[in-house]
Amino acid sequence: MTTNATRPTDATRVLVLNSGSSSVKYQLLDMHDGARLAVGLVERIGEETSRLVHTPLRDGGSRERTAPMADHEAALKAVADELAADGLGLDSPELAAIGHRVVHGGLKFSAPTVITDEVMAEIERLVPVAPLHNPANITGIRTAQALRPDLPQVAVFDTAFHTTMPEYAARYAIDVETADAHRIRRYGFHGTSHAYVSRRVAGLLGKDPAEVNVIVLHLGNGASASAVAGGRCVDTSMGLTPLEGLVMGTRSGDIDPAVVFHLERVAGMSTDEIDVLLNKKSGLVGLCGDNDMREIQRRIDGGDERARLAFDVYIHRLKKYIGAYYAVLGRVDAVAFTAGVGENAAPVREAAITGLEELGLAVDADLNAVRSGEPRLISPEYARVAVAVVPTDEELEIAQQTYSLVTFPVDQ
Numbered sequence: 001m002t003t004n005a006t007r008p009t010d011a012t013r014v015l016v017l018n019s020g021s022s023s024v025k026y027q028l029l030d031m032h033d034g035a036r037l038a039v040g041l042v043e044r045i046g047e048e049t050s051r052l053v054h055t056p057l058r059d060g061g062s063r064e065r066t067a068p069m070a071d072h073e074a075a076l077k078a079v080a081d082e083l084a085a086d087g088l089g090l091d092s093p094e095l096a097a098i099g100h101r102v103v104h105g106g107l108k109f110s111a112p113t114v115i116t117d118e119v120m121a122e123i124e125r126l127v128p129v130a131p132l133h134n135p136a137n138i139t140g141i142r143t144a145q146a147l148r149p150d151l152p153q154v155a156v157f158d159t160a161f162h163t164t165m166p167e168y169a170a171r172y173a174i175d176v177e178t179a180d181a182h183r184i185r186r187y188g189f190h191g192t193s194h195a196y197v198s199r200r201v202a203g204l205l206g207k208d209p210a211e212v213n214v215i216v217l218h219l220g221n222g223a224s225a226s227a228v229a230g231g232r233c234v235d236t237s238m239g240l241t242p243l244e245g246l247v248m249g250t251r252s253g254d255i256d257p258a259v260v261f262h263l264e265r266v267a268g269m270s271t272d273e274i275d276v277l278l279n280k281k282s283g284l285v286g287l288c289g290d291n292d293m294r295e296i297q298r299r300i301d302g303g304d305e306r307a308r309l310a311f312d313v314y315i316h317r318l319k320k321y322i323g324a325y326y327a328v329l330g331r332v333d334a335v336a337f338t339a340g341v342g343e344n345a346a347p348v349r350e351a352a353i354t355g356l357e358e359l360g361l362a363v364d365a366d367l368n369a370v371r372s373g374e375p376r377l378i379s380p381e382y383a384r385v386a387v388a389v390v391p392t393d394e395e396l397e398i399a400q401q402t403y404s405l406v407t408f409p410v411d412q
């Protein structure tokens with residue numbers, strides 16, 4: 001569908017869809033006053049135990065619906081039903097646009113983009129380098145287009161924030177012609193979160209983003225680190241795909257690439273089997289059978305050695321990236337933890353920073369133990385470098401970028 005869709009005059013609401021490999025997070029916001037009207041999450045899409053938790057914020061309280069949702073289309077239709085039940089349906093004339101998180105935008109998209117046939121074709125072309133994510137994003141866009149063909153649909157790309165990386169950080173040291181022919185380079189992901197968190201940290205320090213150097217640690221199911229100098233990304237741990245870098249829930253992060261040849265030649269595994277091994281059966285789940293940090297902490301408390309080893313491998317990798325990005329930045333003003341693990345797992349934060357005192361880094365045990373949804377400092381006052389916890393808000397960032405694009409369109 002080639003879209004001529006424009007924002008209905010006076011419409012100020014934006015629906016944001018963040019479609020993950022097996023989940024959809026969504027928010028409906030009124031950009032006129034910044035009010036959140038509804039937030040929700042569909043988990044375990046494709047399983048018998050799919051669950052939708054919908055929270056209409058005007059009335060408070062959550063509604064939970066547990067029902068098998070075979071795919072993302074079914075999940076999005078269930079979301080549309082929940083919104084409609086609160087009089088916030090997708091048919092509302094107050095809806096100005098729908099904003100979509102799109103994980104891989106390659107090099108073409110360094111800014112939010114109104115989705116046309118050409119944009120869709122590019123997102124589809126990138127499926128092989130974001131196999132867990134772009135297909136879900138595409139289904140989200142198609143389902144939303146079918147429900148509201150008249151509305152502008154906007155893509156906000158995870159890769160966009162990283163397009164400022166210098167060439168020497170983005171290039172792999174492989175044959176240049178081969179790399180260029182196949183567009184092989186570091187793209188980086190979670191950019192919307194890295195951008196949002198690095199800005200919020202500057203605010204927390206009472207400084208302008210242009211003045212501060214920050215290491216952002218986005219630790220969710222997928223995890224990545226980035227080095228942000230004066231508001232611009234200068235390096236990040238994910239690469240051509242979201243597989244490189246930190247140890248994640250189910251992904252290995254960095255390994256010797258020769259492991260792949262070895263598994264093919266010696267273990268007789270197919271390329272597809274190795275892909276599944278590294279993306280879905282590795283990381284924390286591969287090391288100890290669990291990918292949820294809460295469960296891993298419970299097991300460690302009970303003396304479980306495999307969970308302890310998984311935790312130690314996770315922390316060791318995290319420390320290596322903090323050290324690496326410290327060196328890349330030269331001067332660091334703050335290290336910021338974000339996403340599910342970074343925001344909630346105090347033992348992860350403590351273990352990652354312990355031993356880095358010579359770098360000016362320390363965590364105050366009492367501040368680290370505080371549970372809060374607000375951005376906050378957890379370093380002692382004497383520390384040279386601030387350590388912060390900053391809840392990420394990819395949906396708010398996507399809503400703001402979507403709304404400003406449909407309100408003040410730029411030539412694309």
Ligand SMILES: Nc1ncnc2c1ncn2[C@@H]1O[C@H](COP(=O)(O)OP(=O)(O)O)[C@@H](O)[C@H]1O
Pocket residue numbers: 020023219220221222249291292293294339340341344345
């Ligand atoms: N209270 C908590 N303590 C420790 N870890 C948590 C807690 N809550 C969530 N997590 C971790 O956060 C992960 C989900 O993070 P999230 O950022 O929502 O990931 P994603 O967006 O990739 O789905 C869970 O798998 C779990 O490991």
Ligand SMILES: CC(=O)OP(=O)(O)O
Pocket residue numbers: 020021103133158189190220221222223242
């Ligand atoms: C890019 C990526 O890994 O995203 P997520 O953490 O949502 O899986």
Ligand SMILES: [Mg+2]
Pocket residue numbers: 220221339
């Ligand atoms: Mg996430």
